[in-house]
Amino acid sequence: MKAARIYGEKDVRVEEVEEPTVEAGMVKVKVSYAGICGSDLHAYHHGLSIPLDGPDVLTGKEVPLTLGHEFAGTIAEIGDDVTGFEVGEKVAIEPLLFKEDDPFVKEGKYNLSSQVGFVGLNDDGGFAEYAAVKASMLHKLPEGVSLEEGALVEPAAVSVQAVKESQLKIGQAVAVFGVGPIGLLTILAAKAAGASQIIAIDVSKERLAKAIECGATHTINSMDEKPVEKIYEIVPRGIDVAYEAAGVQPTFEAALQSLKKEGQLMVIAAFSKPVTVDMVQVLMKEISITATLAYRHIFPDVIASIASGSLDVKKVITKKIKLDDVVEKGLELLLEDKSQAKILIDLTK
Numbered sequence: 001m002k003a004a005r006i007y008g009e010k011d012v013r014v015e016e017v018e019e020p021t022v023e024a025g026m027v028k029v030k031v032s033y034a035g036i037c038g039s040d041l042h043a044y045h046h047g048l049s050i051p052l053d054g055p056d057v058l059t060g061k062e063v064p065l066t067l068g069h070e071f072a073g074t075i076a077e078i079g080d081d082v083t084g085f086e087v088g089e090k091v092a093i094e095p096l097l098f099k100e101d102d103p104f105v106k107e108g109k110y111n112l113s114s115q116v117g118f119v120g121l122n123d124d125g126g127f128a129e130y131a132a133v134k135a136s137m138l139h140k141l142p143e144g145v146s147l148e149e150g151a152l153v154e155p156a157a158v159s160v161q162a163v164k165e166s167q168l169k170i171g172q173a174v175a176v177f178g179v180g181p182i183g184l185l186t187i188l189a190a191k192a193a194g195a196s197q198i199i200a201i202d203v204s205k206e207r208l209a210k211a212i213e214c215g216a217t218h219t220i221n222s223m224d225e226k227p228v229e230k231i232y233e234i235v236p237r238g239i240d241v242a243y244e245a246a247g248v249q250p251t252f253e254a255a256l257q258s259l260k261k262e263g264q265l266m267v268i269a270a271f272s273k274p275v276t277v278d279m280v281q282v283l284m285k286e287i288s289i290t291a292t293l294a295y296r297h298i299f300p301d302v303i304a305s306i307a308s309g310s311l312d313v314k315k316v317i318t319k320k321i322k323l324d325d326v327v328e329k330g331l332e333l334l335l336e337d338k339s340q341a342k343i344l345i346d347l348t349k
Contacts, residue, residue: 001014001016001017001018001019001128001130001322002014002016002017002128002323003015003017003066003067003128003130004066004067004068004127004128004323004326004327004345005017005064005066005067005122006043006044006048006063006064006065006066006067007063007064008047008048008052008063008178008233009045009046009047009265010044010045012044012067012146012327012331013064013174013273014323014324014326015326017066017128019129019130020124020130020131020132021111021114021132022077022078022079022132023048023079023132024079024080024081024082025079025080025081025082025134025135026079026082026132026133026135027075027077027078027079027082027091027124027132027133027134027135027138028075028076028078028079028130028131028136029071029073029076029091029093029131029132029133029138030073030074030075030076030129030130031068031071031072031073031075031126031129031131031204031257031347032069032071032073032074032128032147032148032150032151032346032347032348033072033073033147033148033150033151033320033345033346033347033348034068034070034073034125034126034151034347035070035071035126035151035152035154035155035181035342035343035345036070036326036330036331036334036342036343036344036345037069037070037105037119037180037181037191037343038070038180038181039069039116039121040067040069040120040121040331041331041334041335043067043121043242043329043336044067045106045331048063048065048121049121049332050062050063050065050121050303051063052309056117056122056198057115058097058098058099058115058116058122058341059117059122059123061123061124062102063123063206063289064143065120065121065122065124065125065129065159066124066125066126066128066131067119067120067121067125068119068120068126068127068128068131068211068345069093069095069118069120069121069125069154070095070126070128070151070152070154071089071093071095071120071125071126071131071151071154071156072090072092072141072147072148072149072150072151072153073090073126073131073147073150073295073347074088074089074090074091074093074147075087075088075089075138076130078133079136081238082109082135083270083345084135085135085138085140089140090140090145090147090150091138091139091140091141091150092138092139092141092150092153092156092299092303093119093126093131093133093137093154093297094120094137094138094139094154094221094295095118095119095120095125095126095133095137095154095193096111096117096118096137096295096296097116097117097118097119097123097293098110098111098115098116098117099113099114099115099315100116100155102115103209105257106119108296108297109296110296111293111295111296112125112293113296114297116293116294118219119122119131119133119137120206122328123263126298126329127323127326127345128323128347129323129347130180135196136229139303141303142187142303142307144307145303145306145307146315147348148314148344149306149313149314151311151344152185152313152314152316152317152342153299153302153303153306154158154304155181155182155185156185156189156191156267156302156306156311157244157294157295157298157299157302158182158185158292158294158311159182159185159186159188159268159294160185160189160294160295160301160302160305160311161188161292161294161296161298162186162189162243162266162268162292163186163189163190163193163243163308164189164193164266164298164301165266165290165292166239166241166264166266166290167240167241167288168190168193168195168240169194169266170193170194170195170196170239171194171195171326172194172195172196172240172241172242173195173196173197173198173199173234173239173240174190174195174196174197174198174199174239174240174241175180175198175199175200175201175231175237175239175241175242175243175255175258176190176191176199176200176201176203176242176243176245177227177242177243177244177245177246177254177255178200178201178202178244178246178247178251178269179200179201179202179204179207179208179210179211179216179245179249180207180341181316181341181342182245182268182269183202183207183211183243183245183246184207184210184211184314184316184341185199185214185313186216186243186245186268187200187211187214187215187216188214188215188311188312188313188315188316189311190210190215190241190243191214191215192305192310192311196217196251197217197218197234197235197239198215198216198217198218199216199217199218199219199220199231199235199239200212200216200218200219200221200287201219201220201227201254202219202246203221203223204221204224204338204339206338206339207219207338207341208221209341210315210318210341211300211317213311213315214315214316218234219337222246222250222251222254228254228257228258229257231258232258235260236253237260237308238258238259238260238261238263239259239260239263240259240260240263240264241259241263241264241265241266242255242256242258242263242264242265242266243255243266243268244265244266244267244268244269245268245269246269247269247270247271247272248271249275249276250266252265252267252271252275252277256278256287256289257281257310258280259285259287260285261285261286261287262285262286262287262288263285263287263288264287264289264290264291265287265288265290266290266291266292267289267290267291267292268291269294275311277289295319311314316341316342317341317342317344318339318341318342319333319340319343319344320343320344320345320346321343321344321345321346322345322346323347327345327346328346330343331342
């Protein structure tokens with residue numbers, strides 16, 4: 001079968017490999033669609049977090065690895081000791097990896113395991129014709145939810161988790177700083193949760209146009225306007241919740257400044273470097289700052305929201321490509337073309 005394998009920085013090769021074998025407790029999935037994530041981009045442009053000269057601490061796997069943790073497909077083969085699934089069923093994959101004996105995992109908070117990783121970054125993933133995963137990672141897709149939408153369940157789960165864990169109430173005003181795929185999905189989730197005003201902030205006019213499509217009521221291009229001043233023009237008392245999906249100091253500061261008293265800053269983005277916090281402002285406004293890491297126990301809710309039509313994840317899809325084109329038309333294009341949001345790899349043919 002074909003698979004997109006990463007060997008190191010700027011070194012992803014589409015090559016022929018053997019189909020994965022199905023061990024007890026595992027299921028082989030015929031991949032239909034796989035989304036390219038910012039984590040895949042980071043791995044391609046800067047290298048994987050696992051060592052290049054030895055096994056991964058969490059999984060024992062070594063480079064090269066098959067990329068891809070946002071994917072959906074149909075069940076092709078079922079291993080021993082697996083019940084509740086049938087060959088041919090449509091499924092989305094929850095790709096989080098963790099230590100089974102970790103205290104937080106035992107409490108059900110598996111995303112807070114002391115060692116956490118992803119299929120496709122710490123183990124072979126879904127940029128391939130077939131993927132073998134633990135049966136516990138599978139979530140059935142009901143009629144009416146397409147496999148394209150199934151590939152978006154994973155990134156949507158990140159945003160839905162953040163909105164669900166925030167203090168947003170129906171009728172309140174929010175701002176989303178950074179409207180890449182996660183920011184766009186956060187707009188969709190905030191709209192579904194009842195936000196009355198959703199302000200999108202970014203430096204890309206193309207992404208801001210996409211934000212309007214996804215439900216933003218206002219947009220601010222921070223290259224042309226001062227975000228905080230503009231936000232207070234729209235919502236004079238300040239916003240109730242700011243979602244930080246950009247992951248840089250300027251957006252963090254602007255998000256903090258734009259909050260009303262007793263407002264909340266919800267951090268979704270992974271920051272590449274530490275940020276400084278104006279604690280005087282936090283104190284004087286009694287602001288709460290919190291964050292969510294990935295997701296837990298949220299896939300069923302996301303799938304149900306997609307099925308009901310309240311979460312129209314298709315709006316973030318901007319391009320579909322073939323696996324052979326994953327580097328040129330995917331990993332390279334996403335860095336250059338800011339009009340792109342979610343690029344899906346089409347493995348249906």
